[in-house]
Structure formats: C-alpha cells, structure tokens
Amino acid sequence: MIFSKKFQAMRKQLEKQLKDLDLQEAKAGKRQKKLAKKLVTLPEAYGFDNVGDFIRAVKAAAKGGKVKKDSSKRRSRAVITDQTRDLVKKMNEDGKTNNEISAELGISVPTVQNIKKGLGLVKARK
Numbered sequence: 143m144i145f146s147k148k149f150q151a152m153r154k155q156l157e158k159q160l161k162d163l164d165l166q167e168a169k170a171g172k173r174q175k176k177l178a179k180k181l182v183t184l185p186e187a188y189g190f191d192n193v194g195d196f197i198r199a200v201k202a203a204a205k206g207g208k209v210k211k212d213s214s215k216r217r218s219r220a221v222i223t224d225q226t227r228d229l230v231k232k233m234n235e236d237g238k239t240n241n242e243i244s245a246e247l248g249i250s251v252p253t254v255q256n257i258k259k260g261l262g263l264v265k266a267r268k
Contacts, residue, residue, distance in 0.1 A: 220249040222257065230257045 185196035220226075226247060233243045240254045247254075258264050 220253050222249075222253065227257055227261060230254060231261055231263065234258060234263055 185191070185193050188196065188199075190196040190199065226249070229247060230243055233246070238246075240251050240258075243254045244251045255264070
C-alpha cells in the first residue's frame, strides 16, 4: 500500500508537470506566430527587396562589416511612350526644369534630356 500511494503521488506530480509543459508549449506557439509575422516585414522595412539580401546584410553587420545592398541589380529601363514625350514637351513649355520633370514622371534626368533632344527642344552643342 505504501508503494501504491507513493506511485500515485508521483503520477499526479508528473501529470501536473505535463499540463504545465502543454501550457508553456501553447504560449511558445503563440509567441512564435507573432515573431513570424514581424520577421516577414523586416527586409522591406529596412529597404531590402528580398530575404536573402537582408540575411547577408545582417550577417555582415554581425561580423562588423559594412552593410550594402546588392549593387549588381540595375534599374529597369524606362518605357518611353508617346504620352511621356507629350508630357515632357508640355512641362518644358511650362518652364519646369529637367529635375522637376524627371521627379514628376519617375524617369531619370538623362532620359528627360534624351526626350527633349529627340523632340528638338534643345540646341545641339557646338
């Protein structure tokens, strides 16, 4: 009988510990889901296009190195339509600068210059 009472007491203690473990596991699962949601947004929040670049930057920073984005990516070429040419011409006639035109249309200053040159709005260099 003494043996069975000790066994029952140990069994109750183990059952209580298992319940506590289940509770802790559930809490950990909730925390993990919250962290996963935050982690998904981190690369974009720090200006990275993808997770791989972000991870490389974090590893470089941990080693004390400089963090730089992947410089091999080139900016995509602007698609110049007749509408874009017309807008550049109108803005030029309104007295806007090349910088103002490029910022408003989302194209580079050299692209604005090339459009103006193609439209005959600038004089050729001598």
